[in-house]
Amino acid sequence: MADIGWGALEDSEGFGALGDNIDDYKLLFNNDLNELKSTVQNLKHAAHGMIFAKKPNLLWDLYDQKGYVMASTNNMQVRFDGLLGFPGGLVDDGEEPVDGINREMHEEIGLDLEKYFFSDEHHIASYYHAGKGLILHFYLMEVSPEDYCELELKTLSAVEYGIETCGIVRVPLFTMGDGVRGFPAYLANQFAGNARSELIKGLLAAQLFSEKEMSVALKAYKEYTESQKSKKLL
Numbered sequence: 001m002a003d004i005g006w007g008a009l010e011d012s013e014g015f016g017a018l019g020d021n022i023d024d025y026k027l028l029f030n031n032d033l034n035e036l037k038s039t040v041q042n043l044k045h046a047a048h049g050m051i052f053a054k055k056p057n058l059l060w061d062l063y064d065q066k067g068y069v070m071a072s073t074n075n076m077q078v079r080f081d082g083l084l085g086f087p088g089g090l091v092d093d094g095e096e097p098v099d100g101i102n103r104e105m106h107e108e109i110g111l112d113l114e115k116y117f118f119s120d121e122h123h124i125a126s127y128y129h130a131g132k133g134l135i136l137h138f139y140l141m142e143v144s145p146e147d148y149c150e151l152e153l154k155t156l157s158a159v160e161y162g163i164e165t166c167g168i169v170r171v172p173l174f175t176m177g178d179g180v181r182g183f184p185a186y187l188a189n190q191f192a193g194n195a196r197s198e199l200i201k202g203l204l205a206a207q208l209f210s211e212k213e214m215s216v217a218l219k220a221y222k223e224y225t226e227s228q229k230s231k232k233l234l
């Protein structure tokens, strides 16, 4: 494989560097955000969003699917860099995060901004990574199941499809008989930034999972990843 290094990507490669510890991402409250803006020079912002629809139905007459969650594009494993993440991206200098997410949503999933756009009301959390000088803003938007399916189809003709985005995936919202396959196994993928935590937060905020259901799923995910550490996989 040719090693061509970073080239033109060099300026931004540090933001996506692998090996983050989830504790590096601190949840911000309004005052924290204002204080950071006045005290830290060269803060960089990124904004990502989860689009979901609620449609309880039984997959194979067995598993309650609860609904649809577009937890990805802009690159999920499937991202250009091999990771999973939500649509969105870096906010341009001088741009507001909410304008950044709308721009990125249009570029990456072809979101029709005349019909759907993210506003401050959709913002549910922001996180700060001090080492990277990066603030991640996370948004959540519900659409109807019919519109969700239409949005999915549009992703194939988005400007960035095949470049930054390699296709969307739906997140399985159920757990199978072995207690791992389904949502817990999905969590064991590699995610960009703190997208795994954002997904968990988004599913709870959307009331697609109860706290109890989530804690059972997280326990299964943790036990599974722990058990994999001692396995020879290749």
Ligand SMILES: O=c1[nH]cnc2c1ncn2[C@@H]1O[C@H](COP(=O)(O)OP(=O)(O)O)[C@@H](O)[C@H]1O
Residues within 6 Å of the ligand: 012, 014, 015, 016, 017, 046, 048, 074, 084, 085, 086, 087, 088, 089, 090, 091, 134, 136, 164, 192, 193, 194, 195, 198
């Ligand atoms: O879904 C996500 N949630 C949280 N952080 C993410 C997600 N996707 C990417 N990131 C992080 O956001 C930053 C910007 O990456 P991204 O690839 O989205 O921006 P870009 O497409 O503008 O280069 C990186 O630090 C990356 O690790």
